[in-house]
Amino acid sequence: MTMYRFAFTFLAGLLAVAYTAEAQQSPFVQQFAGSTILLTNGDTLRGPVTLRRDQDVVMMAQADGTVTTLSAVAINSFAVKGEDRDSRRGTGYYDNFYDARNGFYYGNPMYNSRRREESDVNQVRVFRTYRWNRGNDYSDFKSPAFFEQLSNGPRILLRRESLMQRTVSNAGPYGYGGYGYGNPYGGGRSMGTYTEMKDDFFLATPAGEIIPLRSPKKDLLNVFRGQAKQLEQYAKQNQLNFTVARELAFIVNYANSLTSEGAK
Template sequence: MKKKLTNLTIGLLTMICAGFWPSITIAQYRPAIDIQEWPKGKVVLTSGDTIYGALTYHRTQEIINVQHSDGSISSLSPVNVEYFVAQEMPSGRSHIFRTLRWDMGREYTEFKKPTFFEELNRGPLTLVMRETYIRRDANNSRGLAGNYLYDPSFYNTNSQWMEQVKELYYVLLPDGNVISLRNVRKDLHILFGNRSKEVKSYVRQKKLDYDKPHELVAIVNYFNTLSLATSRAF
């Protein structure tokens, strides 16, 4: 029995070292930190047309490329796109990105630019997200060189520099306004209004963390449940 366990351990370590782990699905491919590729997707245009194909999303440039079956590529900006859906394979998990008119975080302006946001849920408060990127010197960041190997937000660009994906969260209000969550916990509870105490109680009970994306979505979803229940009561 001991010999079998030893052989199993050696086999697992061999797969890890070789880069294989059968139970893990690659979510999407990033040829660069701000570029994502998915093997399957659809794009709904503002014209009403829908196109299908493999997607490449250039986040910094705000461009989505769609590869057609004949090999041709369409390059589209938020002005042309209502929304697009990127699908992972073989899991089938979908990521929805919507074009929203955004003031770019400038409070005193009427100009709003069409901008892609990833939609994380939907309800009275819709949580949406964009990315920013932090460049770090691996040689001068204590403990970073070891940590980045286990953190999917880190990308090793060369032997000296590492880049990290940082999520920026926003809330889409029912009136179409996009609110920046500069301090996620504080700003959300301002939006929760008189439901804030109930949400805080739920967060404590479930031991949820505002810094973890899936748990943050659960917090906002709980508020939406309370809000919809109140609306139905009237």
């Protein structure tokens, strides 16, 4: 092995270690034991991957110790499984969306089960690349980004994660009149912040347009205006919540079933 190749392999190893450490700390990094990646050039890659959600890149370690980094522009779609569980993600994140991706919904003659699927990191998750304005409604510039597919089409429910920072106050040992822990001035409460992850939902049209569902119920009913009353009745009868990912996926599938062409 030449000195150049040794240095390159050693550097790649350091990068892999750094990414592993970062994956344990950052909520925007996810690691998967297996993946199948369909590239835009038609090639297919398989193997363990690290997904950088904040940068929309996938990193795959190679047999020679190097790390291949693929941006969203190079990827058509990918499926992953065997995720390292993150306790900071709320219940429901690891739900199985296999049935929803296949178009099932409550009331579908082919899908009569009301049982909630068990949360399992070994279930396959599917991500697709869409061009997106990054939430800037006043910009025409769109760049490729990864979205997790939660439902079937022709209108597809998608999900991305975002961070929300919250401020909390900690009362002192004697309530408002005591001394707050971490408060050098005492006399009340100490303030702190913590970061939690939240789901951001989108709807993809057959033409590839991305519609943000900032207020899922209001925005979804606006998209499916002609079926709004039916959707509200369906959600009520089946006790479905527009803000719960798996339940919203069933609502979208039902909305798609009401018209063969989707909403106009």
